[in-house]
Amino acid sequence: MLKTHTCGELRASDTGKTVTLAGWVNRRRDHGGLIFLDLRDRFGITQITVNAEDRPDALAVASQLRSEYVVQITGTVQKRPPGFENLELATGEIEVIAVNLEILSEARTPPFVISGTQSDDVDESVRLKYRYLDLRRPKLARNLRLRHEIVRFIRSFLYDRAFLEIETPILLKSTPEGARDFIVPSRMHPGHFYALPQSPQQMKQLLMIAGIERYFQIARCFRDEDLRADRQPEFTQLDLEMSFVEAADVMALIEEMLIKLSATLSDKRIQQTPFPVMSYADALAKYGIDRPDIRFGLELFDVTELVRGSGFGVFENAAAAGGVIKGLCYPNGASLSRKDIDGLIEYVKPYGAKGLAWIGITAGPDASGRYPAESLRSPIAKFLSLQEIDGIVRASGAGEGDLILLVADDADVTNPALANLRLEIGQRADLIDPHLLAFCWVIDFPLLEYDGQEDRWVAIHHPFTSARDEDWSILEERPGDVKAKAYDVVLNGWEIGGGSIRIHRSGQQMRMFQQLGLSESEVDEQFGHMLEAFQYGAPPHGGIALGIERLVALYADAQSIREVMAFPKTATGADLLLDAPSPVEDRQLAELRIAVREQPTRAA
RNA sequence: GGGGACGUGGUGUAGCGGUUAGCAUAUCGGCCUGUCAAGCCGGAGGUCGCGGGUUCAAAUCCCGUCGUCCCCGCCA
Numbered sequence: 126m127l128k129t130h131t132c133g134e135l136r137a138s139d140t141g142k143t144v145t146l147a148g149w150v151n152r153r154r155d156h157g158g159l160i161f162l163d164l165r166d167r168f169g170i171t172q173i174t175v176n177a178e179d180r181p182d183a184l185a186v187a188s189q190l191r192s193e194y195v196v197q198i199t200g201t202v203q204k205r206p207p208g209f210e211n212l213e214l215a216t217g218e219i220e221v222i223a224v225n226l227e228i229l230s231e232a233r234t235p236p237f238v239i240s241g242t243q244s245d246d247v248d249e250s251v252r253l254k255y256r257y258l259d260l261r262r263p264k265l266a267r268n269l270r271l272r273h274e275i276v277r278f279i280r281s282f283l284y285d286r287a288f289l290e291i292e293t294p295i296l297l298k299s300t301p302e303g304a305r306d307f308i309v310p311s312r313m314h315p316g317h318f319y320a321l322p323q324s325p326q327q328m329k330q331l332l333m334i335a336g337i338e339r340y341f342q343i344a345r346c347f348r349d350e351d352l353r354a355d356r357q358p359e360f361t362q363l364d365l366e367m368s369f370v371e372a373a374d375v376m377a378l379i380e381e382m383l384i385k386l387s388a389t390l391s392d393k394r395i396q397q398t399p400f401p402v403m404s405y406a407d408a409l410a411k412y413g414i415d416r417p418d419i420r421f422g423l424e425l426f427d428v429t430e431l432v433r434g435s436g437f438g439v440f441e442n443a444a445a446a447g448g449v450i451k452g453l454c455y456p457n458g459a460s461l462s463r464k465d466i467d468g469l470i471e472y473v474k475p476y477g478a479k480g481l482a483w484i485g486i487t488a489g490p491d492a493s494g495r496y497p498a499e500s501l502r503s504p505i506a507k508f509l510s511l512q513e514i515d516g517i518v519r520a521s522g523a524g525e526g527d528l529i530l531l532v533a534d535d536a537d538v539t540n541p542a543l544a545n546l547r548l549e550i551g552q553r554a555d556l557i558d559p560h561l562l563a564f565c566w567v568i569d570f571p572l573l574e575y576d577g578q579e580d581r582w583v584a585i586h587h588p589f590t591s592a593r594d595e596d597w598s599i600l601e602e603r604p605g606d607v608k609a610k611a612y613d614v615v616l617n618g619w620e621i622g623g624g625s626i627r628i629h630r631s632g633q634q635m636r637m638f639q640q641l642g643l644s645e646s647e648v649d650e651q652f653g654h655m656l657e658a659f660q661y662g663a664p665p666h667g668g669i670a671l672g673i674e675r676l677v678a679l680y681a682d683a684q685s686i687r688e689v690m691a692f693p694k695t696a697t698g699a700d701l702l703l704d705a706p707s708p709v710e711d712r713q714l715a716e717l718r719i720a721v722r723e724q725p726t727r728a729a
Numbered sequence: 730g731g732g733g734a735c736g737u738g739g740u741g742u743a744g745c746g747g748u749u750a751g752c753a754u755a756u757c758g759g760c761c762u763g764u765c766a767a768g769c770c771g772g773a774g775g776u777c778g779c780g781g782g783u784u785c786a787a788a789u790c791c792c793g794u795c796g797u798c799c800c801c802g803c804c805a
Contacts, residue, residue: 152765159762172765192755211765234756237740241754241766247740250797303805323805350804475732475801545800587805685798696798 127197127229133169137218139202144221146171147197147229149261150190151240160187162223163240164198167266172211172220173198179222186226193232193239193261199225249687253701256692268689272677274390276343279363282382288339288365293328295321295345300651302588302641304348307358315718321347321359324670326587327655329366330627333666334658341365343673352696354685355619355675359694363622366668372610372626375669376566379614379622387562391680396420396563400614404569409536413451413544415570418618420563421556423547425540426520427451428531437508439482443533450533451543452482454521455550458528459485459502469530472549478542482531484517489525548618559682565615572596572609573640581642586611588637589655590625591667597633600640610667621676624669631659 128147135144148166158177163170175187190196200221211217237247239261252259259265280290299306299320306320322328324346332340344364352358367375380400387395401419408415411424429449432440440450455461455469470481488500495511496518506514521529530546532539551557572592573582582604584590592600596607610626628634634656638648648656674686687693694700714721 154764154767156764157761161764163765209763234739238755348804356804584805
């Protein structure tokens, strides 16, 4: 080894030892005849002191050093003089008096400061191009380490519970259900393509049929869809499947794992255990979304029936068209400026809401308990009766000083609009405790939803998800009413995982495919192997997949999963470090019998 | 496929119709033996992503384009 100790381990008790350290020059403080070097490696920072009187040769080398040079230093551990300890550093009690100093590697001036403690952030495209330098910086180094610890914990937890870790293929078969596949051409089968796995779903079910009973994998998954802060084209899931279980068994296992994981690796406090469980319908009613952030209240309320017959056209028309009128209460929002309220209205528009109706309560109710016009600040109050206003105020739970915000539209506009408005208000009003981990389960999802574009029913989860036992009888007659044996685990408003009990009978699986509008030949071609496998003794089984990046991001307080990935891609799916994707040689295309229809338009 | 924001020395930014394009930091040189965001002095470095247009005059206004970020759609 080129070093005897790391830069994070020397203490006062090591005083007097001769040590050799190696690492990067984090900073150099040059006082002329006395030079301090902060030497950094993955484990910490140690101050090296080079003194002209003792070691003129070492000082000569030290004065040549620049940031990020890689150096090896031999010297003597010494207690720092009283008063010069650095409490910020784990090694701050000591310094190493350099005897010999060798440059292992010189370094160009990096494009951004590696050692910076300040949060002046660099443009992300620069960080991505020089990702190997960004990863040297404390924040990302810490995130990668945390990710490692989380994955290590998960593995250990599952090993202890008789799970087998099994790798499944990356080259799989494309299926039209679900997300767009990344496809991979085959040289040996021109015109035929593999697909990269969106998840190892089918393989893990086949492993259950193979009698593995308890499988997991830290699995790379690929989806060729547009990116977001929480979505990358390739990402990692804890993929897990168990035989002879019911939903509650999978949920209990994951809940125990997440509780222990949080206790071990996070300073944050879990808001509630056991994790609250809510139905999909309740989540939508109260939060407008199936992944609620329950660190704060601000639950939505529904006044559709109350205002159905009101003279206010916006409400009346929305209700008559089958829509809903829902709202929420902005605590102490009644005194917001018109500009702020307009800002909230603008906030809601991308979600399709045409606007926000609002009622500010500027004074308490009168003797009869009603709110006359003079106690309200609202452009819509004049269209509503005292009784209707009273009803809205009661439903909202608002009091003096609060602002009621209402959206009237189809449920699939109203709910997302209010769900996002709720988060915005939660932030503006500082209602979110960043030290909380608010886990919850969402269950009783619908199994199917109608896709108007394709004019058919599609699986909300995936086509292998089982209906609840009592709902199989209505699969064909009332598909929209069928509930799935599915469960999502949500943390602070992020969906961190989802799973289900699967269909394990070929007859039921066939019914499901038929309900999804697949012809017999399509089923045979795409899923025949699954149906056949189910005929050889398939155990009841179910499982779950957790998004590793999302989980780590939440523990790391990262706003984007890119912050917890070593080499993420940009919003257009580009890798700025490798400059991928890129054109390939004509020779490669010829081998694959592939012709590119149009010239690549991408800038060189 | 759509909407929005941003793009000025290496980095972070100010300037938003006429400025020798300012500041901070990094960088380079000098001085300096107790610093830890070291300090002090001095220097170099940008033509404002790219292309076109408007104007007497464009970093500044307009159009297009490229790139990054956020969002809608999409993501079983």
